[in-house]
Amino acid sequence: MSNAVAIADARANRVGHQLYAGRARAILERSLIALRSSTWVPVATGFVEPVLYLLAFGYGMGELIGNVTLGDKTIDYTVFIAPGLLATSAMNGAIYDSTWNVFFKLNESKLYQGMLATPLGPLDVALGEIIWALFRGLSYAIAFLAITAPLGLVPGVSAVLAIPAAVFIAFGFASFGMAITSYFKTYQQMGMINIVLLPLFLFSGSLYPISVYPDWLEFLIQLMPSWHGIELVRDVWFGNFDSGTLLHIFYFLVMIICGLYFTTRRLRDLFMR
Amino acid sequence: MSEALISARGLTKRYGDFTAVDAIDFDVAKGESFGLLGPNGAGKSTTMRIIAATSQRTSGTITILGRDPEEHGPQIRAHLGVVPQQDNLDTELTVTENLFIYGRYFGLGKRFIRTKIEELLEFAQLEEKRDVKVDALSGGMKRRLTIARALVSEPDILMLDEPTTGLDPQARHILWDRLFRLKELGVTLVITTHFMDEAEQLCDRLVVMDKGKIMAEGSPLELIKTYSTKEVLEVRFGSDRNKEIAPTLRAMCSRMEELPDRILMYVEDGEALLEEILNKKLHPTTSLVRRSSLEDVFLRLTGRTLIE
Numbered sequence: 001m002s003n004a005v006a007i008a009d010a011r012a013n014r015v016g017h018q019l020y021a022g023r024a025r026a027i028l029e030r031s032l033i034a035l036r037s038s039t040w041v042p043v044a045t046g047f048v049e050p051v052l053y054l055l056a057f058g059y060g061m062g063e064l065i066g067n068v069t070l071g072d073k074t075i076d077y078t079v080f081i082a083p084g085l086l087a088t089s090a091m092n093g094a095i096y097d098s099t100w101n102v103f104f105k106l107n108e109s110k111l112y113q114g115m116l117a118t119p120l121g122p123l124d125v126a127l128g129e130i131i132w133a134l135f136r137g138l139s140y141a142i143a144f145l146a147i148t149a150p151l152g153l154v155p156g157v158s159a160v161l162a163i164p165a166a167v168f169i170a171f172g173f174a175s176f177g178m179a180i181t182s183y184f185k186t187y188q189q190m191g192m193i194n195i196v197l198l199p200l201f202l203f204s205g206s207l208y209p210i211s212v213y214p215d216w217l218e219f220l221i222q223l224m225p226s227w228h229g230i231e232l233v234r235d236v237w238f239g240n241f242d243s244g245t246l247l248h249i250f251y252f253l254v255m256i257i258c259g260l261y262f263t264t265r266r267l268r269d270l271f272m273r
Numbered sequence: 274m275s276e277a278l279i280s281a282r283g284l285t286k287r288y289g290d291f292t293a294v295d296a297i298d299f300d301v302a303k304g305e306s307f308g309l310l311g312p313n314g315a316g317k318s319t320t321m322r323i324i325a326a327t328s329q330r331t332s333g334t335i336t337i338l339g340r341d342p343e344e345h346g347p348q349i350r351a352h353l354g355v356v357p358q359q360d361n362l363d364t365e366l367t368v369t370e371n372l373f374i375y376g377r378y379f380g381l382g383k384r385f386i387r388t389k390i391e392e393l394l395e396f397a398q399l400e401e402k403r404d405v406k407v408d409a410l411s412g413g414m415k416r417r418l419t420i421a422r423a424l425v426s427e428p429d430i431l432m433l434d435e436p437t438t439g440l441d442p443q444a445r446h447i448l449w450d451r452l453f454r455l456k457e458l459g460v461t462l463v464i465t466t467h468f469m470d471e472a473e474q475l476c477d478r479l480v481v482m483d484k485g486k487i488m489a490e491g492s493p494l495e496l497i498k499t500y501s502t503k504e505v506l507e508v509r510f511g512s513d514r515n516k517e518i519a520p521t522l523r524a525m526c527s528r529m530e531e532l533p534d535r536i537l538m539y540v541e542d543g544e545a546l547l548e549e550i551l552n553k554k555l556h557p558t559t560s561l562v563r564r565s566s567l568e569d570v571f572l573r574l575t576g577r578t579l580i581e
């Protein structure tokens with residue numbers, strides 16, 4: 001197939017061809033080209049942040065706290081917080097790419113409008129942007145493992161699964177983040193995202209088990225995606241697979257699907273209605 | 274007229290209670306350069322977006338290359354090159370990167386696009402700016418790049434929404450020249466504008482739109498013939514005297530328009546009329562005889578000027 005018309009016509013009878021042209025990778029290609037000339041500062045801070053937390057809390061506070069009991073095991077505090085910090089940085093990275101960056105492209109540069117004037121559909125744009133956002137989660141996870149393994153903080157081989165787990169939860173947060181952003185019109189609304197996120201991450205059990213909370217608060221936190229993300233990474237980190245792990249996976253599957261659905265719908269309503 | 278590439282009947286677009294496009298009919302033939310001329314808010318951009326399958330009509334029918342945009346949006350968009358009213362170039366990318374990635378959105382091969390880029394840079398006279406980021410381009414260059422970008426997929430129809438608004442005269446003329454070339458190559462052009470000179474220069478045929486409706490249709494020449502006289506005499510007496518003298522002038526011509534700053538008199542022979550006025554010792558402060566233009570057609574049809 002050589003020309004634009006033949007390429008588009010070939011898909012004319014597929015289900016959902018108005019929404020998806022099968023070319024999310026063109027959007028990824030665009031991000032890759034843009035990355036070449038962009039600054040690396042936010043990426044770098046994302047790498048450094050969890051490591052700094054690990055040093056400050058693990059080696060600082062860890063001296064005071066000593067050990068934590070997790071199920072029937074007793075583990076060193078620094079080891080305990082490592083997966084939580086990894087999960088948090090993966091989620092934060094995904095959110096950064098799928099909120100502020102998306103907001104700019106949506107409202108300032110009108111980039112999506114330009115993309116959707118081509119045969120691309122809203123699902124191409126949504127998928128392309130969300131998948132791009134989770135690359136950050138992937139790179140953070142790899143870097144974090146590379147730093148923590150030599151420090152003896154990685155308890156076993158199953159911890160390698162933290163890489164796909166981090167990507168998976170990043171996917172959930174990126175879909176959800178982009179969906180929410182697509183409904184936001186002002187910078188004030190965008191600012192709210194940060195206000196909500198900080199406590200969400202602080203209180204979701206990355207630094208201590210949430211069993212210290214009163215029951216009602218523990219229950220509330222257990223509804224939050226950040227808690228499921230942290231728990232999922234912690235499960236694979238320590239190799240504690242149980243029905244809880246499945247629940248976390250299910251939670252994120254729902255999040256990914258809902259996020260994609262609402263993002264696609266919103267892009268269509270904004271630029272194609 | 275040969276086969277219609279675009280055909281609309283009773284095309285309507287409502288936003289809530291507000292009717293932006295009100296039951297319009299038109300056809301665009303292959304190879305034609307078709308214009309939508311109208312003032313702000315006439316519904317030009319809305320009509321363009323419906324043709325470009327990026328906005329859904331409320332009622333009526335429209336086919337583009339025989340297809341309904343509601344069912345075949347992506348297939349129709351593959352045939353079109355779109356130049357929106359406001360540039361939406363990718364500001365994070367350079368000139369060539371913009372052209373490249375746009376081709377990729379259409380699914381085109383990298384090798385094909387790279388060859389195409391050279392051709393387009395030459396066409397848009399942007400060879401020297403090839404590795405420059407979009408933000409560093411002038412308004413005219415951005416516009417030319419947007420047009421070049423729209424051509425990367427070798428479209429059958431090029432949709433231009435106010436291609437030269439905001440450009441200086443020189444930049445406009447460069448753009449017009451490029452658009453003429455495309456026309457010669459057989460690309461069908463759909464152009465919106467609120468500049469009558471642009472419509473006269475570029476359009477084989479046009480519709481005059483106002484408040485969502487089509488007021489008239491034809492070639493620029495036909496429209497002028499039908500709705501105006503051969504010449505126009507513009508006279509100014511100063512804002513207070515205009516009113517006082519107007520009745521006398523009205524009796525001297527077939528039609529007259531009083532604008533806030535000047536009086537327009539429609540006649541076949543402007544010089545002769547001016548003679549007559551001067552003979553009556555009316556002494557306008559300024560006077561100008563010119564040929565009728567689409568501006569006069571618009572004034573006749575709506576009682577308002579195109580650019581407020």
Ligand SMILES: Nc1ncnc2c1ncn2[C@@H]1O[C@H](COP(=O)(O)OP(=O)(O)OP(=O)(O)O)[C@@H](O)[C@H]1O
Pocket residue numbers: 288291292293311312313314315316317318319320358467
């Ligand atoms: N998304 C929208 N929601 C509500 N009203 C809209 C929307 N888009 C356009 N309109 C209204 O529809 C009318 C026609 O708008 P349109 O942009 O088509 O005009 P236009 O002829 O292109 O004008 P201009 O010369 O200013 O570009 C305007 O009154 C505008 O306010």
Ligand SMILES: [Mg+2]
Pocket residue numbers: 317318319358434
């Ligand atoms: Mg417009």
